[in-house]
Amino acid sequence: MKRSMKSGIVVVLGTMLFTTFSGSVVANAKTTKPANKAIYGTYIPLKGASNVQDLGGIKTTNGSVVKAHRIIRSNKMIGYTKHDVKVMTKAYKLKTVVDFRTNSEIKSTPDVKIAGVKYIKDGVVKDSNFGGNTQADFAKQLAVMSPKHMPEFYQGLVSDKISVKGYKLFFKQLLNQKKGSTLFHCTDGKDRTGIGAMLFLSAMGVSKKTIMREYLRSNHNLAKDNAIAISAMDKVTTNKAARANFRRLKAVKKEYLNAAYKKINQKYGSTNNFLKKLGVTAHKKAQLRSMYLVK
DSSP states (O other), X not given: OOHHHHHHHHHXXXXXXXXXXXXXXXXXXXXXXXXXXXXXXXXXXXXXXXXXEEOTTOBOTTSOEEOTTSEEEESOOSSOOHHXXXXXXXXXXXXXXXXXXXXXXXXXXXXXXXXXXXXXXXXXXXOOOTTOSSHHHHHHHHHTSOTTHXXXXXXXXXXXXXXXXXXXXXXXXXXXXXXXXXXXXXXXXXXXXXXXXXXXHHHHTOOHHHHHHHHXXXXXHTHHHHHHHHHHHHHHOOOHHHHHHHHHHHOOOHHHHHHHHHHHHHHHSSHHHHHHHTTOOHHHHHHHHHHHEEO
């Protein structure tokens, strides 16, 4: 197995393991200042998920905007209340959920199933038995993890066969979604989901600068969750490497997404060429834009 894929599995299942032990947390408090919709879309405040963004409103380089209530990025859907379900199905017209997580993650923390909403299991990394069964096991894994594991993980997300297959299925779903919204997610809604958002927004013609700012928004949305998780980990281990690697794992950084862009350019020549690899030809791109953009 490639080093990047090993690192990716460690990140994914390690996050899953520690999230399970540290417990769920409530969504962040409302921001005091409205976020720029042209960059971030609209934050959806739910009790059962904290990193939920309607990408509607994000502006492309030619002045078009992504349609509202059509595509939503999120973290895992395990704590939805009845009110959350009502918000997503009534206000946001949720029709399909695309789950980028592994079989182990799904088995450990299954999404809340919503009547009338189609569920698509679309893992973008291989499953693994990494992590052990305790917080202490996870801390030991973190202690020997490479400090470069996150950039390597992101490179695997745009080059490994299972990732390419998964994101190809994601675009196929978006092309099939004639009305209503598609929600796509992983565990924290920042890495696998971040790549999914980057690819979608690239296909829409959104600038790289805006894509990066939208990607980094997860640090804001997950701030409360991450503070709780980091505090819990610090009680488990005093190992400096473990603590530092856990903080790297819980964050999103420019260098992570830039590592993916670098790999795309090396392997495919351009993001546009990678989109073609995912089935987004010029014709399909035009079709997607007619479906998901408005002037």
